[in-house]
Amino acid sequence: MNYSKILGTGSYLPKKILTNEELSKTVETSHQWIVERTGIAARHIASTTETTTRMGTIAAKKALEAADLSPKDIDMIVVVTCTPDKFFPSTACLIQQELGIPPCPAFDVQAACSGFIYGLSVIDQFVRSGMAKRPLLIGSEVMSKLVDWQDRRTCVLFGDGAGAVAFAASDEPGILSTEIGADGYQKDILYVDNKPGAFIQMEGSAVFKLAVMKLEEVASKTLKNNHLTVHDIDWLVPHQANIRIIKATADKLGLPMERVIITLTEHGNTSGASVPLALDAGIRSGKIKRGQHLLLEAFGGGLTWGTALIRY
């Protein structure tokens, strides 16, 4: 059996931190409102040199170090991002060159904030089929360039950063299963147009309700398909959009918040980078241990959603 086993993780956060207090000097908001409605206290904001490619490269380097691999070991690169530096080449090709990875398949996957779960599903298919032995999956985002800094309904939510995971095909588990889905009929509740000066447009409460409904549905389906219950899950590693969405989903599943990895307090919503950033934080802090069962989940523009069940 070819499982996609996690060998190592890494992440990168921009140097500049923007707190709620600082934000409340430029838009009409308050630390209290943002924390109560979202759980976010601060976010990292990329400088002009902290590009999607640069941050993804640093995160990937750390993942390779943790995995004890060198760039020449990698035989596939998948980057998830909705904020690429160029229309083409793909960010995966740019990172390949920066890291010095020899020629191999390299491409980007775009599923907004669900991107990393889509990426996990994609690399797992390549590993299971035998086409990839050592894939590298990277999520990197500069969300700050998609945000209207005058719009208090959205600018308080997002942040920048990158996370990466190095995998190896293995007889030991691995990714046990992935579920991904999309409903393009909901395209108008969360989007950014591709034209100069366009920013994130979002119907916050509609996204909120659909996110909670879909996440509970797809997480329950994942557990059922794998003959597991919530008691078998050691850690929920959710997309970090809003603490109330995470809590509502955990409550519906019957999972205590003590078993949920939370990074949004300091990171905000980093879209496709949020799940690998949370995973890396959980692993490096020693909370997530080898052999444990992890349930990763995300939702985002599209609408898109997904889960990945992993034995770490």
Ligand code: ACO
């Ligand atoms: N500071 C102060 N007041 C604010 C702010 C702010 N930053 N933002 C909105 N308000 C006001 C609104 O104007 C509104 O005022 P009104 O009643 O006078 O009109 C009031 O607060 C309540 O606004 P709501 O939008 O109803 O607030 P809600 O409780 O729904 O919280 C939020 C808004 C945080 C956006 C929430 O709906 C949410 O998190 N939704 C999900 C969004 C999400 O996860 N998006 C990312 C998806 S991932 C991707 O793919 C990008």
